[in-house]
Amino acid sequence: MPSPLNRRHLLSAAGAAGLAALTGCGGGRSSAEPAAGATDVPGFPFRYEHRFGTTLVPAPAQRVAVLGVTDADPLLALGVQPLTNTGFTFYPDKGLGPWAAGLQTGPLLKLGSDADVNVEQVAGVAPDLILALVSGIDQALYDKLSAVAPVLARPEGSTAYGADRTATTLTIARALGREDEGEELTEAADAAFTDAVAAHPEFAGKTGLVALPYDGRYGVFSPQDARGAFMENLGFSLTPEVAALDTGESFFIDVSAERLDLLDADVLVVLTDDSTRTGVEQDPVLQRLPVVQRGGLVLPDLDVRGAMTYNSVLSVPYGVSRLVPDLSAALA
Incomplete structure (x- = not known):
């Protein structure tokens, strides 16, 4: 097939020393390792299996960086402000559509391509969770991001940018400790x-x-x-x-x-x-x-x-x- 489509075409992103320490082979922690400050909140730690392995979210996330092109929507619907976003090229300013009007009230760092993101920028907002469910990240980028904070990547068996709406929303809701609200949102969309x-x-x-x-x-x-x-x-x-x-x-x-x-x-x-x-x-x-x-x-x-x-x-x-x-x- 000549000039094949790719998702991004059709669907149309800490200091350097600190980052080097985070992403080095011997430093940091994997997404599956518990972090300091884990709590006894019901449902936590939340263990999530995905395409690149297992992520452990020790406590309800409060500072969330978004890489997935549509992951900010359920996050905003659940009442949490994203610290970063990518989004599709229709909305180059914040990556948010008119259906999210008025929901984003805090500062938002607009990133470039989710598949080629500047990890140092993500680390700079000090997230306690990174969303990359509806995204095209690969194993290498996942590993780098995991040294910054736990990463929710696309489910096993899903294609890049192809994570299911319901599964994505419920996964994000679980990581925030707001599972009941997530259920209500998916039911309303259905x-x-x-x-x-x-x-x-x-x-x-x-x-x-x-x-x-x-x-x-x-x-x-x-x-x-x-x-x-x-x-x-x-x-x-x-x-x-x-x-x-x-x-x-x-x-x-x-x-x-x-x-x-x-x-x-x-x-x-x-x-x-x-x-x-x-x-x-x-x-x-x-x-x-x-x-x-x-x-x-x-x-x-x-x-x-x-x-x-x-x-x-x-x-x-x-x-x-x-x-x-x-x-x-x-x-x-």
């Missing part, structure tokens, strides 16, 4: 989907694709991606033709310019920005597809695209309330 499906029986049994244009082709998101999952949660499924191409090894199905016929479904959602929207609207082959001819093409604005991409307990109600009317109109 209810936004189930209520929308109940209110729109016309969605039942329909196919719906969500795609992103890139390099003269399209990537159709599979249900293991946040955007594909968003559509699936609203009752839509991949077309049989696209589903047959989904090997489960990637978060998207590549569709070349010569096979745009594969984008024909009951509803086609194409995610654009200012640089790609006109090209989609004027694509002669796309415009000839039956789904487009009958009014089934949906071009969400950037904030709805962001809400689908974040697919968090905060962004889901925001995105559902704005996307569902367009989907209903597309099926009318």
Whole structure:
């Protein structure tokens, strides 16, 4: 596949001497080692198994650094201010979408790419927990970060940036000692989907694709991606033709310019920005597809695209309330 997509493209970061001591082979402690100051709070220490090993959180976290691109959302929803954030490129200032408006009131250090983060910057905010659940960090970066504070990394079996919304929220809630609140948040997000499906029986049994244009082709998101999952949660499924191409090894199905016929479904959602929207609207082959001819093409604005991409307990109600009317109109 030429010019393959990567998550960051589609989804669009102590002093030096102290850091050297933290990350040296013989210094520091692993995420699985208990830290001084552990308490007898029920549920702690919290032991978390993940892709890179085991992390032990000795006590409810209070100073939390965020690397995961959407991890700040559940943290804010749980009433804790992130000290750092990455986020997607839609929101370059703080990495936070409009659904989080007013929740971030404290100082926030905006980091660069989560996969190539400056560990010294993270150490500089003195966190007692680092969130890297919806992220692309590797083992080497995890090991360096673990010398700074316990790190919650993506679950075993999940792809980079592919951690499940519910699992991510509940894991963060456990690390904060706020498990009951986490349950309430996940239930509210799930209810936004189930209520929308109940209110729109016309969605039942329909196919719906969500795609992103890139390099003269399209990537159709599979249900293991946040955007594909968003559509699936609203009752839509991949077309049989696209589903047959989904090997489960990637978060998207590549569709070349010569096979745009594969984008024909009951509803086609194409995610654009200012640089790609006109090209989609004027694509002669796309415009000839039956789904487009009958009014089934949906071009969400950037904030709805962001809400689908974040697919968090905060962004889901925001995105559902704005996307569902367009989907209903597309099926009318």
